[in-house]
Amino acid sequence: MKALGSKNVYTASTVDQMPKQVSSGHMFGTALSVPIPDIDRTDHLLILGANPLASNGSLLTAPNMRGRIRDLRARGGKVVVIDPRRSRTAEEADEHHFIKPGADAHLLLAMVNVIFEEGLASPGRLSEHLNGLDEVQELAVPFTPEAAAAVTGISADAIRVMARELAGAERAAVYGRIGTCTQEFGTLASWLVDVLNVITGNLDREGGAMFTLAAAAQSNSAGEPGRGRGLAAGRWASRVRGLPETLGELPVACLAEEIDTPGEGQIRAMVTVAGNPAVSTPNSERLNRALESLDFMVSLDIYVNETTRHADVILPGTSPLRRSHYDLALYQLAIRNVANFSAPVLEPDPELQDEWRSILRLTGVITGQGSDCDVDALDDFVAQELIRREVSVKGSRLHGRSAEKLSAELSGRSGPERLVDLLLRAGPHGDGFGERPEGLTLAKLEQEVHGVDLGALSPRVPDVLRTPSGRIELAPEPIAADVDRLRVALDERGAENGNGAMVLVGRRQLRSNNSWMHNVPRLVSGPARCTAHVHPDDAERLGLADGLPARVSSRAGSIEVPVEVTDAVMPGVVSIPHGWGHDAEGVELSVAREHSGVNSNRLADETLIDPLSGNAVLNGIPIEVAPAGANGNGRAGRPAPAEVPAS
Secondary structure, X not given: OOXXXXXXXXXXXXXXXXXXXXXXXXXHOOOOOOOEEOOOOOOEEEEEOOOHHHHOOOOOEOOOHHHHHHHHHHOOOEEEEEOOEOOHHHHHOOEEEOOOOOOHHHHHHHHHHHHHHOOOOOOHHHHHHEEOHHHHHXXXXXXXXXHHHHHHOOOHHHHHHHHHHHHHOOOEEEEEOHHHHOOOOHHHHHHHHHHHHHHOOOEOOOOOEEOOOOOOOOHHHOOOOOOOOOOOEEEEEOOOOOOEEEOOEOOHHHHHHHHHOOOOOOOOEEEEEOOOHHHHOOOHHHHHHHHHOOOXXXXXXXXXXXXXXXXXXXXXOOOHHHOOEOOXXXXXXXXXXXXXXXXXXXXXXXXXXXXXXXXXHHHHHHOOOOOOOOHHHHHHHHHHHHHHHHHHOOOOOOOOOOHHHHHHHOOOOOHHHXXXXXXXXXXXXXXXXXXXXXXXXXXXXXXXXXXXXXXXOOOOOOOOOOOOOOOEEOOOHHHHHHHHHHHHHHHHHHHHOOOOOEEEEOOOEOOEOOOOOOOOHHHHOOOOOOOEEEOHHHHHHHOOOOOOEEEEEOOOOEEEEEEEEOOOEOOOEEEOOOOOOOOOOOOOOHXXXXXXXXXXXXXXXXXXXXXXXXXXXXXXXEEEEEEOOOOOOOOOOOOOOOOOOOO
16 A cells, blocks of 8 residues: 555445444554453443354454353353344343444443442542543433433333443443444444443453453554554545545445546555455445446455456465464454464465465555566565564664664564564563563464463553553543534434334344355355344234345345344344345355345445444444335335434
């Protein structure tokens, strides 16, 4: 991207977790300073919009989540799940509350209201590290349990009980995931998760929500502790809608318009790397048309899928079994401090080169060095730049060291493995290139085939903070200002209560990781999983029958999908999993085409985003539902219920 000089960077972050990164960045100073529930030591766990039994935790990296939840309950703890669906996780919980999609922030702020009104707020030792506690209390005043009940569908009494039990537990944690992010108040909901952790005294304590101390590449353990520059956002904007940049990228919800809208700066060429935005982004039909119109597109991928079918050139990737792996990101979100390096299992394929070499070769082409550029020289350049950064940053464990000597010690490696070795050795558990002989190096990890356990999480405040003030910002200005929008919705949604409209939510499935795994026969065997979950009351009202197709329509598009009538979804909600729809012309996924399903993102409206993060709204989408083949809308011969207006 530096070689291209383009600011048009788009990733899956803005259809996934960007609200959590924005709220964490504003509160704690870096986007990956995400507090992790200390699930093995907590007594009370409140989960919102998350299904860790299907997702393996996601922003809570842990194996065997079912076992961990059962252990929590067995030791006398309590698990409460808030979700429009009775998910696999909800089935394991002590308590499950249906909530109207998109209302998580209203619920959480009502719980904040109760905790302050009843004198239950007790930040404890965090008090001396907080800014904005009084402001949060004032912001919560209008959000009484009674007002929130009309919006959330959860009774005022139940809201009070949840707040009291959370505040009264000896050790408690609140955890929110994709359901709290992919909605119009995603950043507010993500922020309020940690507001509750702070005001109940459960942030940065054993059994609460804690910060990892990852072995490599963690910005909140680099540089000088306790203070930093804070979140970088809004430095530029998209060309058409003027949507602000966050963490160096633009909202993917505006990608199609940046391609298909004429004018200076119009995107005419693209590089995609291991992504399938033609399935995973809002109004996917518009994006498909836009990709087809490009002058040039190159993709790095192992499949000819819904996105790469538009490419002029596909550079094939290698099998995961033929390359090494170290997870820089998810170890920063783990329930313990761990490190694991996976060496290649199989010998390299002589006909394929690693992705990192393909990317460096593309960099050489872009910078005018041609396709026969010296990839090894470019690799050396990347490594030297990273070394120079480490030795020049004040507070780095390598500050002031000789870049040439460090480079010589890494000379036996190349590519990502050289970079991982540097990052491990410079990290908080590293050997510091000889200063701590017992510390980590990549060579040591290679000898530990099952990885190393670096210990349980421990308190890190204030050193973990990277805000300009050096304090936890409990009421950051951009977030506090957005509460006005939430207050308006409190009145509007309360007035809409009970109007019979339908909204769409997604669902995650254990055998289906987004759009990646549908070409594996073992993972698509058994009954069809791409179905629309509909509550029995709605099915009767709308004339829908189990197993028969329904037509689901939104402003963006329409699909037909088999109905699965179930009380596992709340009335007024339709749930369709994402990542399906493999029947497009040119897709070369033989197994997936036989189990194609439909793409729910054809219904997602690219004009709806969370304004603070640019994240797409994929939950709570207003829809109309009718039997397939009905004459118009709703039950055949009858009008459909009124559509919920977009906020």
